[in-house]
Amino acid sequence: MYRSVFGKVLVRQLLLAFRRPAAVLNPLFFYGVVVLLMPLGLGPQQSVLSQFAPGLLWITALLAGLLSAETIFRGDYDDGALEQLLVSGESLYLASLGYVVAHWCLTGLPLALFSPAFGQLLSLPDEGLGTLAVSLALGTLVLSAFGCVGAALTMALRRGGMLLSLLILPLEVPVLILGAGVVERAVNGMPVDSLISILGGLSLLALALTPLAIGSSIKISLEV
């Protein structure tokens, strides 16, 4: 795995990120600040917060993925690393997959790991905490995949931020619906296995298909 371009891109992206630990923590800080805003905006009543908690936590995850997506290719586009990748003759599909998985490791995975704590802050009932973490871990893979598609399409543009949200948020609607829905079902004591499977299926589908779009978009952005 470490010999393939997938492993190389993945390890490189993770190394680059961990050399600046503040950048790794930023998505978590962002998540924390937005969670802080929720009781301020909605009021501190536990009943209100726990009712909205699944949706709020998932929407925040969508926004965190969106904000971190903009910079995925920025550095590599500016310093020519992407061009080197292109002329190296390595598979763009596998390299794109590496970017997606690296982005997930740096945003989706930490969010999923810490999400039970954030769930507690929004008084999400205990039955929903485990499902929240699992659904976020699976769903954020899809978010990272679409985030990479959007980032690859807009990296040549100087002001891609707002545009990126318009491009990828509509595509992420199914993940939000399923993710928030499955947590709500868990809170209500209903079985969640089938929906978790669907989320897992969606993330596999996204992992299999989006690298095609990301690879072509990289080529387009580099004007080849």
Added chain:
Amino acid sequence: MAWTWFHRLGSSPWIYRFSGQLLRYLLPLAIVLVVAGSVWGLAFTPPDFRQGNSYRIIYIHVPVSVVSLAGYYVMAIAGAISLIWRLKVADMAMRVAAPIGAAMTFLALLTGAVWGKPTWGTYWVWDARITSMVVLLFLYLGVFALYEAYDNKALASKACAILSLVGTVNIPIIYKSVDWWYSLHQPASIKFTGGSTIDPSMFYPLLLMIVAVYCLYTCLLLMGLRLTLLETEAKTAWVKKEILGES
């Protein structure tokens, strides 16, 4: 003879003239069909026994909704053709299809809201189909905005083609998920006039209007295509000849 027609699609003057001739017949046909369908639907069909006359907006609402959905596939297929075969015309068709499709989707949402007020008592309901249409509108707007954001229009077209293809794969998933979301959150206060099948006296004018709006859509697409052709090739000899007359 067998394959020569295909090569013509690469020739801008040929397409300009061919679409011009096509429009000469299609545009009057579209206008006649729209007028005939509207008059038939609005004046000569019986009123609905539950909704009275307010249901008549169906003759606008359903055709534009149908065409706005089909329009996304027109855009995506045109995008795929331009990516695979590098056909300039397909690329232009995709660009033109985005704003037309967005306008149709917006019209569908607007007529739906106007229809909703007398029928459901409110302009807006987060119903599964309405929500899907809003998502569709944003998918159109995304393609449109991406195209506008690029200065290099050749790159813009390719990027838009990729985006519309990604959207096409997603549309069935979005629709299914929104359906499921709606059944999870279904409010009890609103009762739809479901269950009743549409009477033939109302169905035939509706069918006519759907055909009419399809014709209209094709005309708009061709007119936009011709305009884009003239704009992008404004400096060529054949455009000067077309616009300034035979010389």
